[in-house]
Amino acid sequence: MNLKEIIEIVDGTLLNPQVDTNIEIRGGIGADLMSDVLAASQPDAILMTGLTNPQVVRTAQMADIRAIVFVRGKQPQEQTLAIATQENIPLITSPCGMFEGCGRLHETGLPSFESNVPSD
Amino acid sequence: MCPPTKPQTEQEIYGRRGRTITDRDAHDISRVEELSYDLKVHEVMSTELRTASPDMPLSEVLEIMRIHRISGVPVVENDEMVGIxxxxxxxxxxxxxxxxxxxxxxxxxxxxxxxxxESVVKAIETFSLTRLGRLPVVDENNKLVGMITKGDITRGILIALQKDYQDEEVRRYRASHLFEDIISDRTTLVLRYNIKARDFNHGGNASSNIKRALMRLGADPQITRRCGIAVYEAEMNLIIHTNNGGILKLEVEPHRITMSTVDDGPGIPDITQALQPGYSTATEQVREMGFGAGMGLVNMKRCVDTMELESTVGKGTKLVMRILVPNETLTGHSHG
Incomplete structure (x- = not known):
């Protein structure tokens, strides 16, 4: 699914228009725990989160997350925006809550890119 | 971008009744599938447009089709597409x-x-759903900018695959330059980063640089990702838990990547307990940042092939993680 479609679906606003938004998102993950993102996400996902600190962007970068949506209309810290722009990661703010945002995307066919808990 | 010059296949001519093969193929071959996500319609469409006007006699359109060997002509009136x-x-x-x-x-x-x-995969889906043989391509303002056929897609993917191959060659050359042209009994590239305690604003910078370095060395994306995650968790641990920060070190060898951290305290009293999923000593401030869920060491262990953790309370902690590089995905070709 194209990122532009995703932004529309979650009524989102792109916060760093200077980055390339013409990207394909293949799945989604919703988490406020960065360790969960690092542990469970598959590459090329979008991250839905309520956290706005710079670590969100660094985490996204390490986990090959393509774009980040802040739920509940949250605005990122200045430095978060700066790092994201430098690393070419689109940041979006959405008025939707976490459940609503994830639900809307899942409903339109965006699969979950969170893997289940490993059995070990 | 180049207009179709070769005669079209029967499938393209009988577009509406033709069966799609491309989407099936795309699902079988992963790199092709990947490319169909990466490639955009504007990169593969033909831009040399042949259009008709609504009042043109049909015989004239047939002539356009015959001369240019195309099977569909968009009809344009006052700069707007009104039909096909x-x-x-x-x-x-x-x-x-x-x-x-x-x-x-x-x-x-x-x-x-x-x-x-849109990405090419969307075009493939549309072809498959509608059984059409060609699609007019429009821009954001709904203005006609090109035409796309299944042939255009095949050609676009083949060109991209060829470019892929050439990029891969260049990457391999660079990597082997480092690990093969420099002759030694054992070549190691060492990257060292000083990590400050509680420097949350720069947390992840070192890991970000490490990930970039590995990509430039041509390491396999899967291995690069595992290293990135492991080293990031380790870097955050130095920032969160140490008294005076520590040193994060990456050693790249043709057959393995070693990541290590050293610090001078406070040390871990009970390593077995520290390795339990969910066990955490992190402060509320750290938890608010999305860390300190007690999954860091567990995550690291999951990403690497071997992990050794040594610690003495009051003296410090030493962490060594290794990822073995399989021969075929090597940064360089041989075992030095």
């Missing part, structure tokens, strides 16, 4: 024995289009 005439429409008119009718009388008015910024 396909070979099938012409055959219908021919059946009724009248090619003098204007285009507007037999064109298809409800045109299925595709946006130029």
């Amino acid at each position: 005439v396909s070979l099938e429409d012409v055959v219908h008119a021919l059946y009724k024995g009248n090619l003098d009718v204007p285009v507007s009388a037999c064109m298809t008015r409800e045109v299925v289009t595709i946006a130029n910024y």
